[in-house]
Amino acid sequence: MTQTPTSTIDGRTTQALQAxxxxxxxxxxxxxxxxxxxxxxxQSQARRDADVHRELRGRIEQSLTQLGQRPVSAQPAYATxxxxxxxxxxxxxxxxxxxxxxxxWRALLEQTTDRGLREAGLKALTDAxxxxxRWRAVVGATPVVPVFPGRP
Amino acid sequence: xxxxxxxxxxRRALLAVALLGPPLAACAPAGPTQAQAPDPLIxxxxxxxxxxxxxxxxxxxxxxxxxxxxxxxxxRTEHAAALDSEVARQARRSATPAPPRAATGAATLDALRRSxxxxxxxxxxxxxxxxxxxxxxVASVAACCTTYAAQLG
Numbered sequence: 001m002t003q004t005p006t007s008t009i010d011g012r013t014t015q016a017l018q019a020x021x022x023x024x025x026x027x028x029x030x031x032x033x034x035x036x037x038x039x040x041x042x043q044s045q046a047r048r049d050a051d052v053h054r055e056l057r058g059r060i061e062q063s064l065t066q067l068g069q070r071p072v073s074a075q076p077a078y079a080t081x082x083x084x085x086x087x088x089x090x091x092x093x094x095x096x097x098x099x100x101x102x103x104x105w106r107a108l109l110e111q112t113t114d115r116g117l118r119e120a121g122l123k124a125l126t127d128a129x130x131x132x133x134r135w136r137a138v139v140g141a142t143p144v145v146p147v148f149p150g151r152p
Numbered sequence: 153x154x155x156x157x158x159x160x161x162x163r164r165a166l167l168a169v170a171l172l173g174p175p176l177a178a179c180a181p182a183g184p185t186q187a188q189a190p191d192p193l194i195x196x197x198x199x200x201x202x203x204x205x206x207x208x209x210x211x212x213x214x215x216x217x218x219x220x221x222x223x224x225x226x227x228r229t230e231h232a233a234a235l236d237s238e239v240a241r242q243a244r245r246s247a248t249p250a251p252p253r254a255a256t257g258a259a260t261l262d263a264l265r266r267s268x269x270x271x272x273x274x275x276x277x278x279x280x281x282x283x284x285x286x287x288x289x290v291a292s293v294a295a296c297c298t299t300y301a302a303q304l305g
Contacts, residue, residue, distance in 0.1 A: 102295070110285075118279065118280050119280065122291055122295075126299065145223065148293075
C-alpha cells in the first residue's frame with residue numbers, strides 16, 4: 001500500500017477529535033473556575049482532575065498535529081449553565097464538564113474504527129465516568145454512576 | 153484491568169494514530185464472512201442479566217448493602233434490555249428478552265465486584281471491534297461497569 005499514514009483517519013474522525021479537544025479545553029476552564037469556589041477535600045480533587053484533563057488535552061493536540069491538523073484553540077471563556085458562586089455550584093460545574101467530556105469521547109468512538117483511537121477513547125470515556133461519578137456523589141446526583149455514560 | 157490500560161498504553165495508542173496503515177474498511181471484521189458467528193452482544197446481555205441477578209442476591213443476603221448495590225442492579229438490568237434490543241435490531245427480529253436468571257455462586261460484594269469488572273473488560277474488548285452504530289452503547293456499558301467495579305473495590 002502506498003497511501004500516506006494519515007489516510008487511516010478521515011475527516012469525520014479528525015472533526016470528532018477536534019470536538020473532544022474542545023470539550024477538554026472547556027473542562028480545564030471549568031475546573032479553573034471551580035477550584036476558586038471549592039473547599040477541601042474537593043479542591044484538591046478538582047486540581048487532580050484538571051491535571052488529567054491537561055495531559056489528555058496535550059495528547060490530543062499532539063495527535064492532531066501528527067495528523068497534519070491544526071488543533072482548535074480554547075475559547076477565552078465559556079458560558080456556565082448556572083452561575084458558580086459557592087462550593088455546591090462549583091461541584092455541579094465539574095459534573096457538567098465531565099458529562100460533556102463523556103459525550104464527546106463516546107461520539108469520537110462512533111466516528112472511528114481506528115483501533116488506537118478506540119483504545120484511547122474507551123479509556124478516556126471510562127476515566128471521565130469515574131471522575132464524573134465522584135462529583136455526582138458530591139452534589140447528591142443519582143444514580144452516582146450514569147447507566148449509559150456519554151449517551152447524548 | 154488498570155495495569156492493562158494504564159496511561160502509558162493510552163499515550164502510545166494515541167501517538168500511534170499517525171503511524172497506522174491504510175484504511176481498515178476493506179478488512180473490517182463485520183463482513184459477511186462472519187455472519188454465522190454469534191452476535192457478541194448476546195454474551196454481553198447475558199452477563200448483564202447475571203450481574204443483575206447477583207446484585208439482587210447480594211441485597212437479599214445483606215439488606216444493608218441495598219443502598220450501594222441497588223443502582224448497580226438497576227443499571228445492569230437496563231444494560232441487558234438495551235443490548236437485547238440492539239441484538240434484535242441487527243438480526244431484524246423483535247427482541248425476545250431472556251428470562252432473568254437466578255444467581256449462581258456466593259452472593260458477596262466481592263463476587264459482584266469481580267463479575268462487573270469482568271463484564272466491563274468484555275464490553276471494552278467488544279467495543280474495539282463494534283461497528284459505528286453500536287460502539288457507543290457497548291462503550292457506555294464498559295464505562296459504567298468499570299466505574300462500578302472501582303467503586304465496589
